[in-house]
Amino acid sequence: MARLTYVEKESASPEQEKILSQLTQRSGKIANIWKLMSHSPLMLETFSMFYKTLMKGRLDGKLRELAYIKTAVVNDCAYCAEAHKGVARKIGITEDQLQAINSYESSNLFTPVEKLVLKYAEELTKTAKSSEGMVQELKKHLSEEQLVELNLTVGTANLTNRFNMSFMTDMD
Numbered sequence: 001m002a003r004l005t006y007v008e009k010e011s012a013s014p015e016q017e018k019i020l021s022q023l024t025q026r027s028g029k030i031a032n033i034w035k036l037m038s039h040s041p042l043m044l045e046t047f048s049m050f051y052k053t054l055m056k057g058r059l060d061g062k063l064r065e066l067a068y069i070k071t072a073v074v075n076d077c078a079y080c081a082e083a084h085k086g087v088a089r090k091i092g093i094t095e096d097q098l099q100a101i102n103s104y105e106s107s108n109l110f111t112p113v114e115k116l117v118l119k120y121a122e123e124l125t126k127t128a129k130s131s132e133g134m135v136q137e138l139k140k141h142l143s144e145e146q147l148v149e150l151n152l153t154v155g156t157a158n159l160t161n162r163f164n165m166s167f168m169t170d171m172d
Contacts, residue, residue, distance in 0.1 A: 001168065002032070002167055002169055003168050004039060006032060006035035007020065007035050007036075007038040007039060009024075009030070012038065015041045016041050019038055019041050019045050019048070020034060023044075029172060032169050032170055032171075032172050033083075033164060034048070036163075036169060037163070050156075054152055054153060054156060057145075057146075058143070058145050058146055059142070059146045059150055059153065060146075062088075062092060062114070063114065063117045063146075064149070064150070065087055066093065066097075066110075066114055066118055067120070067150055067153045068080070068121075068153055068154075068157045069085060069101060070104075070118045071121045071122075071125045071154050071157035072157055072161055075157075075161040075165070076165075077165050078171070079169050079171060080157060080161050094109070096109055112141075113141045116138055116141065117138075120138060120150065120154070121153075121157075124151070124155075125158060130151075138150070
């Protein structure tokens with residue numbers, strides 16, 4: 001059970017209801033993370049704009065989702081891992097790849113670039129730094145713009161992981 005109450009549309013203030021209506025999924029559902037973040041409508045509005053922009057960036061969607069999921073797995077954040085596995089499946093990441101994320105280094109299911117991205121997400125999450133060698137290897141495959149987006153993806157995943165884990169967000 002979450003440590004904070006979920007803000008539901010029916011009981012939301014006008015300001016909360018406005019931002020929640022913008023985040024309502026086609027199915028009519030609102031993710032629990034947004035219901036918690038809406039306790040601070042300004043923060044949620046600002047974060048959601050950044051998040052949407054990050055998800056539309058130049059970094060290949062598969063690489064972005066692999067990095068996000070790997071970060072969530074390293075942090076043991078089931079909420080974020082499950083949410084992003086749904087997105088990953090929609091963009092072509094296979095169930096076998098999702099199952100092999102912990103053994104990516106020895107798996108033949110990932111391309112060399114995917115393995116680098118997974119390793120980068122793991123390294124950055126565990127140490128809050130990236131090694132010179134790792135960045136140089138990634139530069140062989142990704143533009144500087146894509147590297148910035150990869151770093152921001154891992155950082156955002158770490159932020160949402162910590163938010164959801166500290167408030168014990170329930171699965172949607």
